[in-house]
Amino acid sequence: MKYPVEEIFRTEGIPEFTFVNPPNYNEILVDIRTPGKPVIIEGQSGTGKTTVAKKIIENAFPGGTFGYLSARIAEHMETILNISNGNASGHWIIDDFHRLDSCVQSRIADLVKVAAETFEPSIHPKLVLIGINKVGSGLIMLVHDIAKRCGIHRIQPANKDITLQIMNRGEDKLQIELEGKDAIFEETKGDYWLTQLTCQAICLSRDILETQDSKKKLVYVRDDIRYRLVTRLDNTYREPVKEFARGKRFRPTNDPYFRLLRLIAAQESSVSDLNELANSNPDFRGSINNIKERRIAIVLESKPVCSRYFYYNTDTKTFAIEDPAFFYYLRHLDWEDMRKDCGFRDDPDRYEWDFAISFAGENRELAKLIADMLEVLDCTVFFDEYYETNYLGTAWSRQFREIYGVKARYVICLLDSHHAEKIWPTFERDVFVPRVEEAAVIPIYLDGTLFPGIPRDIVGIDFKGYDGKNEQLVTDKIVYKLEEKLRRV
Structure with missing residues (x-):
């Protein structure tokens, strides 16, 4: 019988002929088969989480009693929400669990705990949750002491023997002999999907589209296949x-x-x-x-x-x-x-921030509004509230010398009498005033206060008399002008 290559080395769906149990297949099977016991399968994409779960359910529950749901599929969300609200029974796989809203995750975690404590399959749904990024650990944080009551697994990568089994089964069905199997294993590093894709690509590179009439040897050339x-x-x-x-x-x-x-x-x-x-x-x-x-x-x-x-x-x-x-x-x-x-160009003067805002506390609300609007326009802005946690344990004086002195492309300073009188704005001003000569300081004049080192004729933005109510005025007169300045760099 002839088989098409894409059915043997499958890159989509569950492999029919080249599926091989991962090293911890039996442990996962027993937990899924145990009535009432919740199961969590975590790990990154491509590790075979969904494939293994479906294979186990196909073998252990041939009657089709398990339903499959994915947070990626809009049509499935109504059922997932019903489950989270306690309005559904039965056996369910919930795939892409990490993509659910945190409130839905938390409600399902509560269900998992109750189901694990009671083991009453006639009352609570049997759940197999599949996701990435330590989903099990995340649930443990959501609901204390859940770990010992449910099965938490990661699909172990294929070892060399399992990888060879995948390739051998494909060879048998296609009447081929892959040379360089050790090198293929080194390239795929036990990744099930990548092993399938690589073997399929080797076949296609040698015009093997289906089972051959007689055995053919195929040499693996890594750089060519890559x-x-x-x-x-x-x-x-x-x-x-x-x-x-x-x-x-x-x-x-x-x-x-x-x-x-x-x-x-x-x-x-x-x-x-x-x-x-x-x-x-x-x-x-x-x-x-x-x-x-x-x-x-x-x-x-x-x-x-x-x-x-x-x-x-x-x-x-x-x-x-x-x-x-x-x-x-x-x-x-x-x-x-x-x-x-x-379209990126190399920037010899790489700056950590596009803008750093210097202001007195009385103008914090305006400074934050400018910073927030600039961030929406995808500009990097140093605004102290954004970065407090990054600098815990360090001295602001040292950080400000670097930020206002060299790390910000432009310094935006909200100048008024408060800026002239306050200690920290004065310190910042002493740092950035030398940069006036390089046109790196953009004053926003909130009143007529004069400052040593900032010439009266330096071009800035006149924003006197702002009452704190018209955000559109801030956008039009300040934010768009600053972003346009950055575009001209």
């Missing part, structure tokens, strides 16, 4: 990479999103804690810290093509690339070519 895969994926993934890398409002020097993607592509995992990533990569710390609080979420909300491929949790600062094909593409992308394609 290039073929990246080229094959380019039409699908180049656009979302460019859209995310360019941020909400493109500027040739605004590349923190590009720098973040390039750094993540160099990691082993497609799931990253941005706090940990920033702390372990000093050269990227400023770029990451400037976008992780709000700006990444703004980009994903404003660009649907990005939200389909990137996941970000603003509470946990977890950034994830859930599509394993996409992550493979990123890992082997020509990043210098992508930089040019995005």
Whole structure:
């Protein structure tokens, strides 16, 4: 019997002929088979979570008593909400659990605890929750002492023997012999999906489209296959990479999103804690810290093509690339070519912030409004409230010398009598006044107070008499002008 190659080495859905049990298959099977016991399967995309769960249910529950639900599928949300509200019984897989609203997650976690305590399958639904980023640990934080009452598993990667089994089964069905299996294992590192994709690509590179009449030897050439895969994926993934890398409002020097993607592509995992990533990569710390609080979420909300491929949790600062094909593409992308394609130019004067705002406490409300509006326009702004946690344990005086002196491209100063009288604004002014000569200081005049070192004829923004009520005036007279100034850099 002849089989098409895509049915043997499957990259979509559950492999029929080349599925091999992961090392911890039996442990997961027993927990799913145990009546009433909730099960959590966590781990990043491509590890086979959904495939293993479906295989177990196919074998252990042949009557089709398990329903499959995904937080990605809009039509499934009504049932998921019914389950979370305690209005549904039965057996359910809830996939992509991490994408549910935190309130829904919490209600389901409460159900899991009650079900685990009572083990009354006739009363409570049997739930198998599948997600990424330590879903089990997240549930433990939501509901104390849940861990000992349910099964929490990660699909263990394929070892060399399992990877060889996948390839051997494919060889038998297609009448081929793959040479270089050790090298294939080194490339795929136990990733089930990548093993399937790589084997399929080897076949296609040698015109093997179906089972052969006689056995044929196929040599694996890593660089050739890697290039073929990246080229094959380019039409699908180049656009979302460019859209995310360019941020909400493109500027040739605004590349923190590009720098973040390039750094993540160099990691082993497609799931990253941005706090940990920033702390372990000093050269990227400023770029990451400037976008992780709000700006990444703004980009994903404003660009649907990005939200389909990137996941970000603003509470946990977890950034994830859930599509394993996409992550493979990123890992082997020509990043210098992508930089040019995005339109970024090398900036010899790389600044950590586009703007730093200097103000007296009496004008904090106006300063925050300006900072918030600039961030919506995808500008990096140093506003002290945004970064207090980053600088805990350090001296503001030292930080301000660096921020207002060298780390901000422009200093916005809200000048009035309060700025002249207060200690901290005066300290900041002493730091940034020398930068007046380089046109890096943009005054916003709130009254007629004169300041040494800031010439009366320096071009600034006249904003005298603002009553704190007309936000549109702030947008038109200050924010848009500042953003336009940045665009002309």
